Amino acid sequence: DVKVTQSSRYLVKRTGEKVFLECVQDMDHENMFWYRQDPGLGLRLIYFSYDVKMKEKGDIPEGYSVSREKKERFSLILESASTNQTSMYLCASSLLGGGHSPLHFGNGTRLTVT
Amino acid sequence: QQPVQSPQAVILREGEDAVINCSSSKALYSVHWYRQKHGEAPIFLMILLKGGEQKGHDKISASFNEKKQQSSLYLTASQLSYSGTYFCGTGPLSGAQKLVFGQGTRLTINP
Known part of the structure; x- marks a missing residue:
């Protein structure tokens, strides 16, 4: 079974802080994704990566950056956290x-920015 | 652009049937369906690919009409375990690797 692990389940940060969300998958998947989930808006793609050091913007990349130095790890970075980035963040791999194969999701990180 | 799901929410009694629709304004290559229970990760249900296919397992099935750029998820004789939020994800005909999700349909099954 594919396992996608997100490092934190809950995170509370202050406005202006730099925040790192980490995601690791154990199935040698090429593709990794970061989604943001908000009530009534579904899952919105922030960034994705189809190979090490490769990244592409999703639909809502503003205020975020990503890093993929190793195949199994994909990090989401909030350069300067703001209250409107309070949300559930889901990492996935395929x-x-x-869209040719299923996405496997992690359990999510609920981030609160105060 | 996000696909549009309908209805936004539905409440059923155990044993009743449900249909959830997913419409896109873009030509599609693939449609995914996922179910998410409260506090858990979305779980993959099925993928349908271009060609107008229909898929199913157990009492959950789906269809994909590429001309209409629509997919429907059918849940028959619903069980309590079917409760959750259902998401469709659409893959474009060409271009980016990404999957774009709808806003979700909350399904509640009561005994």
């Missing part, structure tokens, strides 16, 4: 891109 074997193939382009």
Whole structure:
């Protein structure tokens, strides 16, 4: 079974702090994704990566950056956290891109910015 | 652009049937369906690919009409365990690798 592990389940940060959300997958998947989940808005893609050191913007990349130095690890970075970034963040991985194979999600990190 | 799901929420009694629809304004290559229970990760249900296919397992099935750029998820004789929020994710015909999700449909099954 694919396991996608997000380092923190809950996180509370102050406005202006730099925040790192970490995600690790154990199935050698090429593709990794960061989504943000808000009530009534579903899952919105922030960034994705289809290979080490490769990244592409999703639909809402503003205020975020990512890092993928190793195949199994994909980090989401909030350069200067703001209250409107309070949300549930979900990491996912897939074997193939382009919607050809299932996404496997982590359990999420609920981030509160005060 | 996000696909649009309907209805936004539905409440059923155990044993009743449900249909959840997913519509896109773009030509599609694939449609994914996921179910998420409260506090848990979304779980993959099925993928349908271009070609107008229909899939199913147990009492959950789905169809994909690529001409109409729509997919429907069918839950028959619903069980309590079917409760949760259902998301469709659409993959474009060409271009980016990404999957774009709808806003979700909350399904509540009561005994």
